[in-house]
Amino acid sequence: MALLKKLCLLLIGLAAILLGIGLVLSNPDVMTVDFFGREAGPLPGGLWLLVALFIGCLAGMLASLPMLLRLRRRARGLNQQLIKLRVAPARERNKAE
Template sequence: MALLKKLFFLLIGLAAILLGIGLVLTNPDAITIDFFGYESGPLPRGLWLLAALFTGCLTGILASLPMLLRLRRRVHVLNQQLIKLRVAPARAKNKTE
């Protein structure tokens, strides 16, 4: 099952790379972008689109990271409480015997 999962992610990654290459090849027009007074060098429109997509994905991941870390911590705390609750009846049973 793990091999199938790795193969699936490999195929998804390969498809993303091929789509990115196709995007760059179908948008070859060189454009310059003005970043608040700083003008960039001429690059193909497809590269700018990929850069914008990458930046948006990275921003989304970074924005969701604090919530993910809080949830992971909460799961850890709840698992510790569950372990204590499972051990407590066994200890009580051993004391009564």
């Protein structure tokens, strides 16, 4: 199963790389982008699109990080509580015997 998961991730990564290359090759017009009065170097339009996509994905992951950490902490607490609830009846049975 782990091999299948790695193979799927490899295929998805390869497809993403091929789509990115296709995007850059289909948008070869050179553009300069102005960031608050400072011009960035001239790059193909497709590459600017990939940079914008990457920055947007990174910003989305960073924005969801606090919620993810909060949920992991809650899940860890609930798992500990579940372990205590499972262990308590076993201890009571051992005391009764």
